[in-house]
Amino acid sequence: MGSPNISFDEIPSSIRKPGKYFEFNKELAVNTLPQNLQELVILGQRLAKYIEPARWQGGTLNDCSSGGTFTGDVKEDIIVEIDAANTPDTFKWSKDGGATWEAETVDITGAAQTLDNGITITFGATAGHAVGDQWKFGAWPEPTVAKEVPTQVFSTDEAAVKFGYGSLVHLMAIAALNANNYLQLSICALDDGAGVAAAGTITIAGTVTVSGSLAVYIANKKIEVGVTKDDTAAAVAIALQNEIAKHLDIL
Numbered sequence: 001m002g003s004p005n006i007s008f009d010e011i012p013s014s015i016r017k018p019g020k021y022f023e024f025n026k027e028l029a030v031n032t033l034p035q036n037l038q039e040l041v042i043l044g045q046r047l048a049k050y051i052e053p054a055r056w057q058g059g060t061l062n063d064c065s066s067g068g069t070f071t072g073d074v075k076e077d078i079i080v081e082i083d084a085a086n087t088p089d090t091f092k093w094s095k096d097g098g099a100t101w102e103a104e105t106v107d108i109t110g111a112a113q114t115l116d117n118g119i120t121i122t123f124g125a126t127a128g129h130a131v132g133d134q135w136k137f138g139a140w141p142e143p144t145v146a147k148e149v150p151t152q153v154f155s156t157d158e159a160a161v162k163f164g165y166g167s168l169v170h171l172m173a174i175a176a177l178n179a180n181n182y183l184q185l186s187i188c189a190l191d192d193g194a195g196v197a198a199a200g201t202i203t204i205a206g207t208v209t210v211s212g213s214l215a216v217y218i219a220n221k222k223i224e225v226g227v228t229k230d231d232t233a234a235a236v237a238i239a240l241q242n243e244i245a246k247h248l249d250i251l
Contacts, residue, residue, distance in 0.1 A: 061125060068119045
């Protein structure tokens, strides 16, 4: 004799034999794969290619400026460093943040000198620098997706490549995917038009008297650097500007 079916509502009177009885209630079970029905479409400005200003990393003479029109397809992290103090001084440069060096002992001419993919640097003086004087800057490529073309994206890196590193829609994609990593996200970008980039100045003065941290807020984003007792204003300013630069392709 088989065991009788058991109702979850009541114990049937037909059960006479002592024991333990159970069954599975599948009425509310999901019989298919889970689905994420949350979708979001972002509308905002993309960001065209650009080369940021050279950031001095300290030393003897701060007179190097960046320029040109970037023609590359991927972001480049440029470092220019004085490698010999002669007449003229010479420099070396890297496009991958110093992991490798493209050229060394390049004479400073005082005119615009092309590095890579349309990137140029110009020194104000051909001599007077010290070995180790250094400048950093980034070059961002043209976004790969044209304006007004709805496009699905699956990561923040993909949003940066398709719509511009540090663009408004890139930052919006970061916020959206951080809030819900399984979001079905599409972006329709617009050109910036007559928009003007915000600008401001932070002045660091004095010498650090107590070790701690320095924090600033830019567009409601907290940017913080550690400081050590006796750090100079120049050292703190360099650390802060480098930390700010990290948030350009990101934030």
